Amino acid sequence: MKLPEIIKITEAYVAERFPVEKMSYSAMVVKKEVPVHRLSWAYYMGGLALFFFGVQMVTGLLLLFYYQPTVSDAHASVEFITDHVPGGSLVRNMHAWASSMMIAAVMVHLLTAFAMKAFAKPREMTWVTGVVLLGITFGLGFTGYLLPWHQVAVNATKIGLQSVQEVGQYLPGAMAEWPRIVKETIQGEAAVGQATLSRFFALHVIILPLAMMGTLGIHLLSVQLHGMSRGIDGAPKRHEKFFPTFFIKDLTVWGVAFIVLFVIALCVPFESLYSYPLFEPFNPKGSTPDGIKPEWYFYFLYYPLELLPFWVILVGSTLLGAVLMGTPWIFQNTSRKTLQILAVLAGLYLFVMTVFGEQIYHMFKG
Numbered sequence: 001m002k003l004p005e006i007i008k009i010t011e012a013y014v015a016e017r018f019p020v021e022k023m024s025y026s027a028m029v030v031k032k033e034v035p036v037h038r039l040s041w042a043y044y045m046g047g048l049a050l051f052f053f054g055v056q057m058v059t060g061l062l063l064l065f066y067y068q069p070t071v072s073d074a075h076a077s078v079e080f081i082t083d084h085v086p087g088g089s090l091v092r093n094m095h096a097w098a099s100s101m102m103i104a105a106v107m108v109h110l111l112t113a114f115a116m117k118a119f120a121k122p123r124e125m126t127w128v129t130g131v132v133l134l135g136i137t138f139g140l141g142f143t144g145y146l147l148p149w150h151q152v153a154v155n156a157t158k159i160g161l162q163s164v165q166e167v168g169q170y171l172p173g174a175m176a177e178w179p180r181i182v183k184e185t186i187q188g189e190a191a192v193g194q195a196t197l198s199r200f201f202a203l204h205v206i207i208l209p210l211a212m213m214g215t216l217g218i219h220l221l222s223v224q225l226h227g228m229s230r231g232i233d234g235a236p237k238r239h240e241k242f243f244p245t246f247f248i249k250d251l252t253v254w255g256v257a258f259i260v261l262f263v264i265a266l267c268v269p270f271e272s273l274y275s276y277p278l279f280e281p282f283n284p285k286g287s288t289p290d291g292i293k294p295e296w297y298f299y300f301l302y303y304p305l306e307l308l309p310f311w312v313i314l315v316g317s318t319l320l321g322a323v324l325m326g327t328p329w330i331f332q333n334t335s336r337k338t339l340q341i342l343a344v345l346a347g348l349y350l351f352v353m354t355v356f357g358e359q360i361y362h363m364f365k366g
């Protein structure tokens with residue numbers, strides 16, 4: 001194929017996915033409608049993820065007034081926020097709880113968008129940008145975990161980065177060195193230390209939030225241009241106006257989410273989920289203490305990693321990543337019924353591994 005032809009095909013493809021000529025107040029606000037059916041609740045999930053992202057931006061900016069990104073002061077500055085800054089403990093707790101809630105909302109959003117076949121033409125780019133958003137969300141969780149510089153934070157990050165390096169032994173020739181280079185680039189020096197903290201801080205507060213905002217812009221533009229997908233087979237019961245009906249319901253969901261988050265953050269310190277000594281400042285001379293685990297949202301990968309050979313998880317997660325990216329094309333002819341079964345199975349796997357992962361681990365490893 002010649003270059004002009006490739007350009008023409010690309011232009012036509014982009015024009016169909018981003019019909020910006022449709023951008024008008026009338027089409028995007030006055031006439032916008034949402035289908036009403038048994039799965040309509042799923043249309044609130046993306047908005048919920050968006051709400052939690054907003055909470056993270058506000059609480060994160062407030063934490064920046066006091067947080068110090070240095071190995072000597074990070075832990076003390078976090079303790080100072082918790083014990084001495086008025087409202088500091090609440091803001092910090094909201095940031096920690098909302099990160100978990102955002103990840104849960106994004107996972108449910110992904111599964112429901114899949115089950116409703118919302119990725120089908122012309123929404124391929126909504127889906128693909130969604131997969132990128134999922135990666136950025138996990139990246140924010142991983143980088144944020146290190147910042148308080150306590151035992152769990154530093155040791156869990158070391159283990160996470162070590163698994164990146166281990167990928168090398170399964171790659172051929174010169175490629176075997178790539179994962180080590182990636183690890184050292186992220187780590188910044190021979191061991192997890194100040195350079196790592198500086199890089200994770202830059203990623204967590206600037207690079208990933210900017211990447212999130214850019215990608216989210218394309219994601220939401222695409223949603224606005226195509227309207228909500230039908231979501232079910234056959235015609236929906238009826239449609240409701242986006243403004244003001246659906247929008248008011250969206251705001252109500254956000255209001256309830258805020259109250260739930262506020263009450264939980266006020267009553268349950270996020271750290272009470274772990275054993276206390278693990279929150280001592282990181283001791284570079286000590287050995288890795290028992291009980292170090294990643295955050296719950298990595299359990300679906302962590303427990304299988306503890307139970308199965310590394311290469312099985314490597315092949316499995318590479319395939320999963322490829323299938324997620326390729327979903328709009330791989331499943332274009334799959335019925336909604338099959339998609340719903342697959343989504344329920346995936347949801348069950350996530351639930352069982354997250355809630356019972358430890359028991360499953362002990363069952364097999366004693």
Ligand code: HEM
Pocket residue numbers: 042043044045046047049050053106109110113118119123126127128129130131133134137216219223227228229230231
């Ligand atoms: C930071 C993460 C994310 C945010 C803030 C976000 C936000 C949104 C919002 C506000 C909507 C419109 C309301 C709705 O349909 O729920 C939406 C739609 C959509 N999102 Fe996301 N999203 C995120 C991640 C994802 C992920 C991980 C996927 C899947 C890979 C995804 C796929 C989709 C699809 C296909 C639609 C169109 C739904 C339809 O037309 O019915 N999004 N997103």
